[in-house]
Amino acid sequence: MVKQHKISVYEYQKLYVGKQGFKQTHLDALLKLNEYQDGNYFEPIAKGIRFNQYVGVIQVDGLIIEINPKADKDDDDYKWKGVLLKMLKACGKIKADSSGGAHVKRQHLNLLEIYFELYLKEVESLVRKGLIKQYRKQTKNTKTLKGKLEFAGNIRHNTIHKERFYTKHQVYDSNHFLHQVLYKALTILSQFTKGTRLQDTTNRVLLSFPEVDNKIITIKKLNTIQLNRKSNNYKPALDLARLIILNYSPDISSGKEKMLSLLFDMNELWEEYVLRQLQKACEGTGIKVSGQESKSFWGANSLRPDIVLRKGNQRYIIDTKWKRPQKSSASVSDLRQMYAYCRFWDAEKSVLLYPGESSEDKFKLYETDDYSTHNTEKPKKMDHQCKMAFVSVLDIEGNFRNDIGTDILKLLDFEE
DSSP states (O other), X not given: OXXXXXXXXXXXXXXXXXXXXXXXXXXXXXXXXXXXXXXXXEEEETTEEEEOSEEEEEEETTEEXXXXXXXXXXXXXXXXXXXXXXXXXXXXXXXXXXXXXXXXXXTOOOHHHHHHHHHHHHHHHHHHHOOOOEEEEEEEEESSOOSEEOHHHHHHHOSSOTTOEEEEEXXXXXXXXXHHHHHHHHHHHHHHSTTSTTHHHHHHXXXXXXXXXXXOOOHHHHTTOOOOTTTGGGHHHHHHHHHHHHTEETTTTTTSOOEEEEEEEHHHHHHHHHHHHHHHHTTTTTOEEEESOOEEEETTEEEOOSEEEEETTEEEEEEEOSXXXXXXXXXXXXXXXXXXXXXXXXXXXXXXXXXXXXXXXXXXXXXXXOEXXXXXXSOEEOOOEEEEEEEXXXXXXXXXXXXXXXXXXXXXXXXX
């Protein structure tokens, strides 16, 4: 049995070699992973690392590092325990009925284990229902002539054995690319579930899975997958397999360590969470909500606000910011960006939305003498307003909220 040790940290926290069981070999592996990710995950410091806005779980050499979100360094740590899992569920990245939810109450959340369990259940379900077969091309020696005879291969392989034929032909079986992807993810799981409660389940699923080729799976090959009516029920399992395969880093430290990381950018997750909450709150209100709209700005550059809301002729812009601002006012660059959004979308109001205890400033009018030239006969001054606002992810008791959409709509002051 492999003994696993867990370290629990928070965003932007520092971790040093020699502390909490963190070794130099772990640091070397994490720094190598960070190189593959263009230095986004961590910042190297003397004898350690400083975590950035990426949260989730990393497993390497029997060590599990759990990186939790924390919007404000002054908040108590316990309030943010389990927030990541609940936010992932709210964004549809984990099934709402995932059995992993019980781990949050026991303070033993392991996000990788939850995704592993979900994947094993999906594959088990496919095996139970019956795995599909597909046609594929195969090149090999046969005792009967079928398909297309490969002359060069036949001469090379069958100079002595004249009774054989080296042919390229079609076969109809389970050894196709979809199953090769699922099998690759299962083999990865078998390396990281040793000594855990999922080891027996992983071994059982592997034994029940048909024998397929163990191919190298690349992102280019994964992007070629196209499902049809017959294979559409494979999508949940393939999505999870893709996540596992692309986050697996074998031999990342001179062939000694194997690592699996599952990290999420909290800026992107906060944006998606706010978008989904607004879409839910706006159902039946006549307010249309869209995310990541794009308009050309300069050459190949474009403007892309996080969220645009429309009701009749009204247009409002929301730009989400996960970390709370250091000062009482927004930065000049953020205000300029919001002004550009307002001008290009003809929006009346814009909001810089942060997590935190619910509060807001008053809308302030941009002071400018600039005029819109939409009407060349009579230039019309465009009034654009902006404000900072905060909405709490947690209630007063520290419980996760899944109903902040209504609060955000109140901050926007939609006119009736």
